[in-house]
Amino acid sequence: MDIFDSKKIDPMLISEMRDPFDSPDHIFEIKWDGIRCVSYLDTDTDMRNKRNKLMIPILPELENLHKQVKTKCILDHELLVLKNGLPDFYEVQKRALMTNPFKIKLAADRYPASIIAYDILYYKDKDITMLPLIERKKYLQDVVIENNMISVSRYVENNGVMLFDLVKEKGLEGVVAKKKSSLYWQGKRSKDWIKFKVMASDDCVICGYI
Template identity: 50%
Template sequence: MDLFESKSIKPMLIKVTEEPFNSPDYIYELKLDGIRCIAYLNETSTDLRNKESNALLPYYPELSNIHVFTKGKCILDGELVILKNGVPDFFEMQRRMHLDDKFKIELAARQYPASYVAYDILYLNNKKITDLPLLRRKEILEEVINEDAKLAVSRYVCEHGIELYNFTKWQNLEGVVGKEKDSKYYFDTETTDWIKFKNLINRNFVVCGYIRKENGITSLILGQYRGTELLYKGQVSLGVPSDFTLEYNVKKIDSSPFRLTPSRGREAVWLKPELVCVIEYMPDKKGPSGQPVLKGFRKDKTTFDCQEIN
């Protein structure tokens, strides 16, 4: 089936490495803190799909006409982002995904409009071009797109991955992706052709309860599974909205969902373990540490996807 008509592309995966490096064989791009997104664009329509091929335009209607900034029928790989103070805000992205009222979505779109940043082109005018070298695809991408506030092309630097990584640390950005210059595009495949080095780790956790503190701060109690057993994995306060229980329709339960309840369990309001959240933190074997931050909540993951990583 034609790639454009099937709208079921699973994007190329990016391998994680801890140490940035310089290489004349690689280009380096900013890793944006958004939603990986495949864009299907032709002369009359825009269709945006996440990695699970779910439609995104119902939540980001302000991007429904970005096809007018392209030349020809094409499929792009990129990132859907919302900027706050010039920096991508993942929490705002995820908050939008949980809105189900059209008026609220349109209001949010006016307040914090989304943009699409394209970093690859996979298909042009009924022809798959994934076997072309990356730098050639980059050239075609720049020829196809007329940039606008809603649609941009990802910039890159050659060779200097360490320097770009140090810049992201200084600017408190997520990290860098290094890509081999001649790499082909492999659907749903992880290779060393594309490598990311991040300043912080993003992991999925189950929301198991919350604690209201005297200063008005709410702390979420986090868990992950080891097989089928739910384990306590710490708490997060930064980024937690005070009204999250209303916005995300959480269900209270009478007792702890953990076999081994943490010592502060007496203060907790326990929740049915069915809400998945994304936490950004410095890695630690015991769980989130180094001022963990709630980045948002996810509909595209189940609680059993939140498995402990040793």
């Protein structure tokens, strides 16, 4: 069955966490602190989370997302809510659980959601999951018309350690290293995608325990 019509895509997953590294065979992207979703965009917007829950009823500010792409496509992306210019996971998680239409409208006006697209799985009428990632990135860049609702994830080549240091300095979640040649395996944990996570730490004195 056509993957656009079935609307049952399980996002590809990261299999492991490692220390930051440099590599000419990888691209490096910021790991955003949001909710992973897949959007099916054509004459309307059909966005679903990893459990296949319909998201647009609770994100009315994104109902016209389909107008920001040049052709029928499926995007893999992070759903974010920004506060003071930074992703706020608590806020986006709270939005995802809302059911009251009035509260949804208030939240949408106060802190509107947006998405950062980092992969494209379908272009026009074609499944492109078996194209190498670096080729899919070209389709993604071409198809998206960026605005306040949607942006395309930028990446760097070779310099994973440098990007990780910048992300750590800015207080972001981490970095994902992806092989340029990687295919998109639905629902699979692949070693082609590796995360470098910023680990929060502190020095503490233990005064007692039970």
